[in-house]
Amino acid sequence: MDFGQFTDRARGVIQAAQIAALAERHQQLLPEHLLKALIDDAGGVAARLVRDTGGDPDLLKSATEEQLSRAPVQPGANEGPQPLYMSPALAAVLQGAVASARSGGDRFVTAERLLESLARQSGPLRALFRRAGVDADALAAAADAQRKDHPADAETETTSGEALARYTRDLTEEARQGRLDPVIG
Numbered sequence: 001m002d003f004g005q006f007t008d009r010a011r012g013v014i015q016a017a018q019i020a021a022l023a024e025r026h027q028q029l030l031p032e033h034l035l036k037a038l039i040d041d042a043g044g045v046a047a048r049l050v051r052d053t054g055g056d057p058d059l060l061k062s063a064t065e066e067q068l069s070r071a072p073v074q075p076g077a078n079e080g081p082q083p084l085y086m087s088p089a090l091a092a093v094l095q096g097a098v099a100s101a102r103s104g105g106d107r108f109v110t111a112e113r114l115l116e117s118l119a120r121q122s123g124p125l126r127a128l129f130r131r132a133g134v135d136a137d138a139l140a141a142a143a144d145a146q147r148k149d150h151p152a153d154a155e156t157e158t159t160s161g162e163a164l165a166r167y168t169r170d171l172t173e174e175a176r177q178g179r180l181d182p183v184i185g
Helices: 008-023 031-040 046-052 057-069 088-103 111-120 124-131 136-147 162-167 171-176
Strands: none
Touching: 008 031, 008 111, 031 046, 031 057, 031 088, 031 111, 031 124, 046 057, 046 111, 046 136, 057 124, 088 111, 111 124, 111 136, 124 136
16 A cells, blocks of 8 residues: 555544554554544544534444454553554555545545545444444535545645635625725725
8 A cells, every 4th residue: 555645634544543553452453443543633524524414423433432442452461562454444445545536536545535435335334334324425425525626636635725714814705794894995
C-alpha cells in the first residue's frame, strides 16, 4: 500500500489507529481501529458527517469500542513490543478508499473517503454503521457535498470553504442579514 497517496490527515488517522492497536496489544490492525480513530479525530469531519446523515457518532464509537474489546490480544505483556499486522479487512477498506477517491476525481485519499469505505464494507462493520443509523450512500453523498467542486489534489486537505470560513468574514452575507453597518463615503 502506497501511503503517499493519502492526505496528511488520513495518514494521521491511520497512524492513530496503529498506536491504539499497539497500546491495546492487539494482534492485527483492524478496520474498527481505523473507525475509532476517525471518530476520535477532533479536527476531523467523521463525527460531523455521521451526524449530518442522521447517525449517532457516540453510538458508533461505543459500538466500535465494544467490538474492539473482543479483538485477540497478544500474549506476553512484559515481552516488549510485538509486530502488528494489517488485517485483510483493513486492506480492503484502504483499497476501497483509494478506488473511491479515484472515481471521485481526487488525487489523494481523504479521511472522508476512509469513512465512506468503512461504511461500505460488509459483515461486522456494516452492522456497526446500521446500529448507529448510518447509511453508506448517504454518508458518501454528504462527503461529496462537503468537498463540492474541490477535489483532493494536495496532501494537505482543506474542504471547500473551510479555509475561507476560518480566516475571513463573508461581508455579503452579513449585509444580507442586516448585521453590517452601512458605510458612508
